[in-house]
Every structure is written in structure tokens, then in C-alpha cells.
Amino acid sequence: MISNQILQTTIDGLKGITRIDLCICDTEGKVLASTFPEAEEYENSILSFVESPADSQVIQGYQFFKVFDEHQLEYILLAKGSSDDVYMVGKLAAFQIQNLLVAYKERFDKDNFIKNLLLDNLLLVDIYNRAKKLHIETNVRRVVFLIETKQEKDVNALETVRSLFATKTKDFITAVDEKNIILVKEVKPNEDYADLEKTASVILDMLSSEAMTKVRVAYGTVVNDIKEVSRSYKEAKMALDVGKIFYNGKNVVAYGTLGIGRLIYQLPLPLCRMFIREIFDGKSPDEFDEETLTTINKFFENSLNVSETSRQLYIHRNTLVYRLDKLQKSTGLDLRVFEDAITFKIALMVVKYMKYMENLDY
Template identity: 70%
Template sequence: MISNQILQNTIEGLKGIARVELCVMDVDGKEVAATMDMGNCSKPAVEFAASPADSQEIQGYQYFKIYDEQQLEYILVAGGTGEDVYMIGKMVAFQIQNLLVAYKERFDKDNFIKNLLLDNLLLVDIYSRSKKLHIQTDVPRVVMIVESAGGKDNNVLEIARTHFGSNSKDFITAVDESNVIVVKEFSETDTGKEIEKAARALETTLLKEGIRDVRIAYGTIVHEIKEVSRSYKEAKMALDVGKIFFDERDIIAYSELGIGRLIYQLPIPLCKMFIREIFGGKSPDDFDEETLTTIYKFFENSLNVSETSRQLFIHRNTLVYRLDKLQKSTGLDLRVFEDAITFKIALMVVKYMKYMETYEY
């Protein structure tokens, strides 16, 4: 249903052009929007609504009926008589009727996209409703999830819709109270770089509007409308996994999650068992700051001893000593690829468990 504020803005704009006072009433004669007080038109409007006429001049005013799919929705009253006022009134009624159609179609599309994302539609319904709503079913699309400090209550939804403009190929909606969802269409030749570019442009727009702590996650490209829900689930996972393992990044793609998305799906008891088996009663994050810095820098430099010692500003032998010390306490030699992989996964598992404990409480 079209909002009263939109009706008010519409008739005020039309009054500024046509210089005719206008009033929109419901079928019970209650004022919905008006450019001046027309309270004395209420009773005639109710009588007019019950009549078979679509337009009528009553007591110096022009009355018009506005329908929504052959159902009487509003009564428009134009202030004044004469042929010019009648023509203006007909044009205003036509404009409002078109607005009803446009907003209803947008509402229908929004509901369809929400149900599509949440897997609430049968396959046959997806294609039949797509056809009815004139939505292409076989074009590349990607789902983006936008999260910000204030959820979707801080105008993120409207800012995103304004950012993407009136492009009927893209859909911007919300399925919960936290995030805004963008279902964006791309061309067949677009790659991950174009998707990230679009996400970055949206982030820039939101930041300019004063929206803080913006994070955007997106799934993989899907080529059939029935697969949009899969891209949405991937984007949701990317958002969650990104907070755990890529907290320094504000834009993250599902394809970049790597082993993080596997760890994210592990049950906590299994994670605890893994840590106990590898480290006994200790945890890999119990090491002192110097040791942890050494470990992370060693991984960052792909297990290269010379480059790691150079970046840490220590002698090569000092780094070797630290790695030997770590091997004695854990039984893992980070210079050996298999041990390094085990240690790296353990660090990620501990980070995941900590996040989940914080999230639960």
C-alpha cells in the first residue's frame, strides 16, 4: 500500500504545477492527504463513492474515483469547477492510480525476493511468479549482505536503494532487523573484481552518509534465480566467518574464506577435543606476546626463516632458537610444513571457539 506521505508529496507537487487545490480521501470520507482543508467534502465523497459515476461535480468541487485493480481505493477532490479543473483532476487521478500500480508491483517483488532468499517457495512458484513480476530467471546474480552499527534502522535500506537507483534489475530488501540484502545483477563477463568494486562503491556511499562500522559480505555468482538463496547463505557465512578470521576487513567474499568456512561448521566439542589432542592441557594462545608475534610473522612470510628474522629485526639464530623452544613445548616444528599446518589450524580453531563463547553470552 502506498504511504500517506507519498500521496501528500505527490498532490503538493501537482498543485504547484496546476495551481488547483487537491484532497485525497478514503471510501469512508476520511482525509488521507490534502493541500487545504476540505472537511466539508467528506459527506459528498461518501455519497459519491456509493454512486455508479466515476467522476462528478458536487457543490463547486470535482470528484474522481481512483481504483486499485477494479477495487475503489480513493476519492480525489479537486477544488473548483470548469473544464480545466476537470481535466487536471482526471490527470491527477490517473497519476495516483499509476502510483498504486507501481508501489504494489514493488511490494510484490519485495515479498517475492524475501521468500526466494529464505527458501520459502516451491520451484514451480519461483518461475511462475518471476514471469508474472517480469523478473528474468537466467541472468548472473550475486547476493550481498550489508551490516552496520545501527542495523537497518539507520536508513541503510533507503540509502542502498538510492545508491543503486531505479535499476529494476537489482533488488534491495531486508529479511531481519539487522542487515540489508542486495540481490545484484551482473553481466556474463563480470568477475570477482567487478563484484568487489560494486561492494566498495556501496560502502563508500554509506560512509559518506555517516553510517558507521559497515561490513559487506557476498556469495558466489549464480546463474539461475532458483540458486539465489544459495548465494544468500554463502554471504551469511562470509559475514560470520569474516568477523572471526578476517576481522580487519570490511568487505569479504565467500570464495576468500578458505579453511575458515570448514572450521566454522565444526561443533565446539570436536574443536576442544582437537586442541587437547594437539596441545594437551595447553592452548596455542597461552604463549607470551613475543612467541605469538614470531609465530604469526613466520606464517605471514610462508615459513621463510631469513625473511621473518629480517622483518622482526632479530638475528637468524635467535629466530631458530625461538622455533626450537616452541618445538620442545608443543612437539610441533613450524619449519616442517605438516606441523605448521596443524599449528595454523589450531590457532584458527581457538579463535573460532573464543568467538562462539562471546557470541553465546
């Protein structure tokens, strides 16, 4: 459960303090971590010690210790030397490794619990029972952040997020797929959605500068009970998808700011196709030439203001009016009329959604 790297770092640190060589082996005599090169020579002695009833023993000038995970023998520890001081250091080292086992097991159990919680794999009664057993508070305000990395299994990104939040006992970092890092974060009573936006920006900046990776960050709404955490996760997932479709220029997307995009995202594709056929008589609004699309988008950006749009496009007002008249003839919609403008704007968004969903099928 504990990586060999962690074990090596632990005994390196202990040797640095005590100046006594240490070695950790599994129950089959294989060396997992060691501070001296000849550790592999003691494989037979280790196998004999495993079978013996003793918890510690001096063999060939080394102190041998058994390290248990609860009642299961997990590791054999060797301390070089047979003096009382070496025995004491060996016992301390065995105690330290046993504590590491407990800590990592608890972390593993918590990680499994959070994953199953996010994926709705737990019954309501199991959520509260397991949370109590793992000492996780159930009535803390929480929100789920979803961090999508460009590369699959981005270890640097994951470690950077952990360095930011893992020290906070009420925050959890996990993953349920290859590309997304999930942060279940505690929200303090005085924090609001503006603070969550700042947190998302910090994550974005840290991953860009520390892990040298570009990411997209989405987050759901704040929930007050642990059973609702999966809802915040689903909201964050939707925000990530909707952001890709309608707000491609934004790297941080909040579920609470998706607006009409959230409604369109939940429409079935057959209904979307029917809507486009009714409005445009079989044509698609994205078939217009680039000049027309630029004019339309700029007109919407300027709240249907003809004068401001023509100024920003560096064209005469009459030229803009001509383009809008031409558009009206081909579509039957006059963008200067509020109702027609809304219909056209929604149609553009529906087409974007349809294209995104159809591309996912390939």
C-alpha cells in the first residue's frame, strides 16, 4: 500500500538522525527499501524469521523486527547492529512504519468512500455510517471542483493540487477517470461564490506556473450535507461540458452562471433538429459566410445597437443595415427586432450544441 519511494525516504531520514542502517523487506524476503547494499544476502534469514513466532530477533549481527498491519504481517525490518541502541532505533522505525500503514490505509479508505459518494454508489444509510467510521463530518458546506487536464494521468497536476489542498483535513482530492482531477472542498460559512471563483483562478494559475500545464476548471453549487456532494459533482461535470460548447474562451466555468446554455444542453437532439428546421427551413445558421457571422456576433455583443456595431466593425451604418436586411430576406428574421434576435441567438447556440454532441459519437 505504501510506495517503495516513501519507505526509502523514511529510512533515509531515520539513518540521517541515528546513523544506523535500516532495510525494509516484504514477507517473501524481497528488499523494498534499504540504506546498505548487501541487504539481499539476508533473504533466507528473513524467510526463517517470518516463520518464527518471535516479533524481534538478532540474526547475524542484525536486529530483525516484524511490522504488522493490524494482525497481518506486512514488512520485515532489519537494523544493522546488535546493541541495545540499535534495538531501540529498530523498534522506533517499526513503530513509524506501522503508523504510516495506518495513515495510508485511512487515506485509501477515505479516497474510496469519496469516489463512491461522487458516483452515487452508496445507499443513504451507508453514506452516514461510513462517514462516521472515517471521521468525516456530514454537515459541512462543500463544493466540487472539476479540473480537466490536457494530458491523461497528469501526475504533476495531481501533486500540485494535493500540495494546495491536501493539508486541509476537510478537503479531498481524488479522480474517477484519466483526465479529471476532483477536489471536494470545504466552504467556510463566510465564503460565497466570488471566493469560489478566486479559488478556481488560483488552481488555474498554480497549475500553469508550477505544473506547466493548461487546464479547465469547473465547479458546482455549494451543498450543506454530505449526501448532496454527488449533485455538486454532476453540476461541475455539466459546467465543464457546457463551457466547452458555449464559453470556449473561458477556462473557469461555474454551474451557477451557465444561463441558457444549461437549458440547451439538456435538450434531446431530435428536438434540436426540429427547431432548426422550423426556424431556418432546413438551412443551418452556421452556413453563413464569415463576414455575416462576424456581423451577427458583433451585433449581439453590442446589445443590438446599430451605431456601436458599425463603429466597431469599421463600416458605415448603412452597410450594416444592408447586411441585416440581406439576412432578414434569407432567414425571415430581423435581428433589430428583439424577439427575432432571441430566436436567432438561441438557434446559433443549438447548432453549437448539436455539433458538439454529434462529434462525441465519433
